Amino acid sequence: METMEFLSKKPLLITDTILRDAHQSQAATRMTIQDMLPACEILDSVGYYSLECWGGATFDVCMRFLNEDPWERLRTLRKHLPNTKLQMLFRGQNILGYKHYADDVVDAFCRKSIENGIDIIRIFDALNDIRNLEQAIKSTKKYGGIVEATLSYTISPIHNEDYFVKMAKELEQMGADTLCIKDMANLLLPMDCYSLVKRLKESVDMPIHLHTHNTTGTGDMVYLMAAYAGVDIVDTALSPLANGTAQPATESLVATLQGTVRDTGLDLNKMSDAAVHFRKVAQRLKDTGSLDPKVLNVDTNTLLYQVPGGMLSNLISQLKQAGKEDKYYDVLAEIPRVREDYGFPPLVTPSSQIVGTQAVMNIIMGERYKTFTKESRAVLKGEYGALPGKVNEAVRAKAGIKPEEVITCRPADQLQPELEKYKAEFKDLAKSEEDVLSLALFPQVAPKFLAWRDGPHDEPAAPAAAKPAADPNAVRELYVEDRSV
Numbered sequence: 001m002e003t004m005e006f007l008s009k010k011p012l013l014i015t016d017t018i019l020r021d022a023h024q025s026q027a028a029t030r031m032t033i034q035d036m037l038p039a040c041e042i043l044d045s046v047g048y049y050s051l052e053c054w055g056g057a058t059f060d061v062c063m064r065f066l067n068e069d070p071w072e073r074l075r076t077l078r079k080h081l082p083n084t085k086l087q088m089l090f091r092g093q094n095i096l097g098y099k100h101y102a103d104d105v106v107d108a109f110c111r112k113s114i115e116n117g118i119d120i121i122r123i124f125d126a127l128n129d130i131r132n133l134e135q136a137i138k139s140t141k142k143y144g145g146i147v148e149a150t151l152s153y154t155i156s157p158i159h160n161e162d163y164f165v166k167m168a169k170e171l172e173q174m175g176a177d178t179l180c181i182k183d184m185a186n187l188l189l190p191m192d193c194y195s196l197v198k199r200l201k202e203s204v205d206m207p208i209h210l211h212t213h214n215t216t217g218t219g220d221m222v223y224l225m226a227a228y229a230g231v232d233i234v235d236t237a238l239s240p241l242a243n244g245t246a247q248p249a250t251e252s253l254v255a256t257l258q259g260t261v262r263d264t265g266l267d268l269n270k271m272s273d274a275a276v277h278f279r280k281v282a283q284r285l286k287d288t289g290s291l292d293p294k295v296l297n298v299d300t301n302t303l304l305y306q307v308p309g310g311m312l313s314n315l316i317s318q319l320k321q322a323g324k325e326d327k328y329y330d331v332l333a334e335i336p337r338v339r340e341d342y343g344f345p346p347l348v349t350p351s352s353q354i355v356g357t358q359a360v361m362n363i364i365m366g367e368r369y370k371t372f373t374k375e376s377r378a379v380l381k382g383e384y385g386a387l388p389g390k391v392n393e394a395v396r397a398k399a400g401i402k403p404e405e406v407i408t409c410r411p412a413d414q415l416q417p418e419l420e421k422y423k424a425e426f427k428d429l430a431k432s433e434e435d436v437l438s439l440a441l442f443p444q445v446a447p448k449f450l451a452w453r454d455g456p457h458d459e460p461a462a463p464a465a466a467k468p469a470a471d472p473n474a475v476r477e478l479y480v481e482d483r484s485v
Contacts, residue, residue, distance in 0.1 A: 015049050026295050036077065050085040060096070100415065107138075129386050147175060149180065150181075197226050214248050215299055335355060341392040345387055
């Protein structure tokens with residue numbers, strides 16, 4: 001029997017997501033800084049390539065539900081993790097919000113993120129419109145951060161290897177230091193992964209970092225095939241919050257590669273010690289209802305519906321709020337139809353929320369496209385960038401958008417500088433430039449949080465679950481419970 005050979009002889013590097021994506025994907029991002037700190041010393045000694053600990057939904061949830069300042073969380077983590085690179089997830093021109101911000105705001109956010117402790121900024125665009133990555137890449141490099149430019153992986157009639165290789169070459173030319181394949185829905189199957197990683201390694205000179213979930217149960221196999229194909233770095237999560245809608249377990253992959261040329265060199269005993277702590281955290285999240293057991297199951301329907309792991313838990317939450325849990329599979333079936341109508345956008349934040357919300361509304365209203373959210377109209381109008389495929393013009397017309405109204409330039413080119421405007425607008429609330437950025441990104445949430453932070457208050461109660469809402473239109477709260485990246 002012929003032995004399969006590794007195409008790389010280098011140790012595989014590991015990014016652990018326990019402090020961000022693991023609990024975002026499984027538990028609505030409800031892990032607090034107090035949940036994290038007892039394990040930081042051990043995590044810092046493991047030898048990870050990086051710890052993903054910020055960005056994504058953490059920023060919003062810190063203020064909205066946990067009464068935490070997200071900037072203070074970052075500074076605290078930086079202090080307690082002095083030896084490990086800290087990594088964040090950044091939505092390109094959206095930053096961490098759900099609309100495009102002017103270039104000066106993107107620049108300021110990159111600068112303050114790096115100043116407060118971030119080393120690596122993983123930059124992606126929901127539509128794979130690389131024009132939306134330009135400013136974030138420039139700014140990250142300007143302030144000394146590591147640029148991890150991202151391919152949002154998906155499957156459609158237009159998304160194939162050639163598409164992603166072309167995009168990778170363009171990102172390398174733009175100055176990316178590392179290339180991330182972001183497989184947010186666990187759609188990249190093992191053999192396809194081997195082929196894609198091998199081809200990317202042959203096509204670009206930068207390291208390849210692979211991110212997947214285990215929603216369909218293939219994540220471990222994907223990582224093993226990626227290791228054979230020469231991938232440089234992969235995302236895993238410590239076992240208490242691994243698998244299901246989160247990443248494959250760190251310990252399992254480390255053990256699998258022991259004694260091979262791709263041996264990670266990481267200490268399983270240290271990881272076991274850290275896992276003891278996070279098992280307690282996971283239990284608390286289950287006990288408070290933040291972690292729904294459904295997200296731990298293998299769901300091969302994802303291969304049919306292409307719904308990102310975290311988005312599944314999101315949909316459950318929103319349908320509960322609307323009292324329509326029985327419509328779960330109807331919504332899953334509707335999502336690919338909406339996606340095709342919208343030109344096959346990858347399902348990742350914010351497009352996953354936009355498409356998912358539209359699908360939910362189509363079902364619970366009993367009529368397709370009876371109503372649109374403002375974000376849904378914005379996507380159809382081109383405010384988020386160029387859609388990968390052809391839009392259903394009948395749907396666009398139903399949204400009240402004329403062909404001549406569709407934006408074809410880089411959307412941010414239409415935006416005037418905004419930072420000074422925000423500074424003036426929030427001068428009475430903001431005590432720092434970080435506060436200004438918090439207010440700019442989350443103007444409905446940040447004022448309330450800052451008033452609490454800067455005023456007399458008791459210690460916050462235990463983190464609250466999202467409040468139920470009777471109105472079917474409450475599905476728009478999907479934007480609050482962002483678990484899909």
